[in-house]
Amino acid sequence: MADSKVKEIEDLIKIVSKLPGLGPKSAQRIVLKLINNREELIKPLTNTLAQVYRNVVRCNICGNLKSSNSSCVCSNKKYDQICVVENLADMFAVQSTGIFKGSYHILGGTLPSFEGQKSGNGLLVESLINRVKKNSVKEVILATSASIEGETTAHYISDSLKDTKAKITRLAKGVPVGGSIEHLDDGTLFSAFKNRGPIVSD
Ligand SMILES: [Zn+2]
DSSP: OTTOOOHHHHHHHHHHTTSTTOOHHHHHHHHHHHHHTIIIIIHHHHHHHHHHHHHEEEOTTTOOEEETTSOOHHHHSOOSEEEEESSHHHHHHHHHHTOOOSEEEEOSSOOOGGGTTSOOTTSSOHHHHHHHHHTTOSEEEEOOOSSHHHHHHHHHHHHHTTTSSOEEEEOOTTSOTTOOGGGSOHHHHHHHHHTOEEOOOO
């Protein structure tokens, strides 16, 4: 396998080894498994990947992924709490703690700290304000990371939501400074979520 000079195989190994947690060795093993199971694995994988490529898009209201063939969870679920996260990995982290049952809002990043609180350029902030107003949301939980960018973003959003009736809370300081939500263990995240409080300016 390692000496294989078949271009198609080499190309596939290169792509697979770019996936998280996989090096060239494990990529080779995966590709070998695929090739030995053409009908059971390669065929359905090819079709599924093509469908994901064609149909899965980012919702421009909540930032979650959705199928272009159906409406997003944000439009067909009742909620009075919104948890704001930076990215999908952070949402999955909060989901895995099981503590939050409301709706998520995926910003798509943070404000660069040097840009201060000038504008939420590129982040889904406007649509968050609209969601909060439209659904008379009671609480917005800011679960951005404990980095300078995460704090700047939290304050910016908190300011943006001033005119709404929603209570704005921030995860407790159990989150290590600089820590991203995605890399917290379930226990730490659970308690930071549970002990959330009003956002404070320092
Ligand atoms: Zn949505």
